[in-house]
Amino acid sequence: MDLFGPRWIKGDGRFYSVNIIDTCSRTCLAVPVRTKASLGIAQTLSTFWATHGMPDALQMDNELAFRGSNRYPRSFGTVVRFALALGIAPVVIPVGEPWRNEIIERFNHTYEKRFFRSQTFTGFDHLSQASDHFSSFHNSHHRYSTLAHKTPDQVTGEKLPAMLYDKRFNLEQRLPLAEGSIYFVRFIRSDCKLHLPTESFLVDQHLKYSYVAAEISVEDHCLFVKQNNKVIQTFEYQMPVDW
Secondary structure: OEEEEEEEEOOOEEEEEEEEEOOOOOOEEEEEEOOOOHHHHHHHHHHHHHHHOOOOEEEEOOOHHHHOOOOOOOOOOHHHHHHHHOOOEEEEOOOOOHHHHHHHHHHHHHHHHHHHHHOOOOOHHHHHHHHHHHHHHHHHHOOEHHHOOEOHHHHHHHOOOOOOOOOOOOOOOOOOEOOOEEEEEEEEOOOOEEEOOOOEEEOOHHHOOEEEEEEEEOOOOEEEEEEOOEEEEEEEOOOOOEO
């Protein structure tokens, strides 16, 4: 998932687009939103997962709207809470490494070049309707070499049906933060510090100049520093768990 923008509609102001693409089938959804508010992002995920099925993980960058609040960094926001409530693991890529989201970055380029820059929109409603058509056209017509030149719709039609989200949650209400794990992929530099969005942890010297996966376990109140799926260090990480 990525947040494309901001871009501007002539005479009708700024917008962003919540862009989601499934890494296995390349099925996409692009939904314009006026602001970076986490509710709109979560609602787009709800639509995608209710239509195309739920994934094992949700990979995203360090956008504040995705992870929550700098003021309450360990409480996390609607997007992370929504994923965790469905058993989906949020995975946050390293800062300043957009190539780790290569699939969605390529889709963003296609969205801008072949959709947004290829026509004129009379307003936000027109853009939203056209974006729905663009997503549907992409899924039914765009052929990928990595899919043996099949379209996303053809690939999904050949697989067992995915588990669809049943829209059991009211996203306008605070979702529980009770269990699950959030993953931050990070590069350890010469200071031997694991830098999370608003805090840092001193790690072992032998991790210098290497990548680690920082797993925040909600129910254990722990931060596990892992490399090659092996726990190297453990830190206490108290969180405001609620139901």
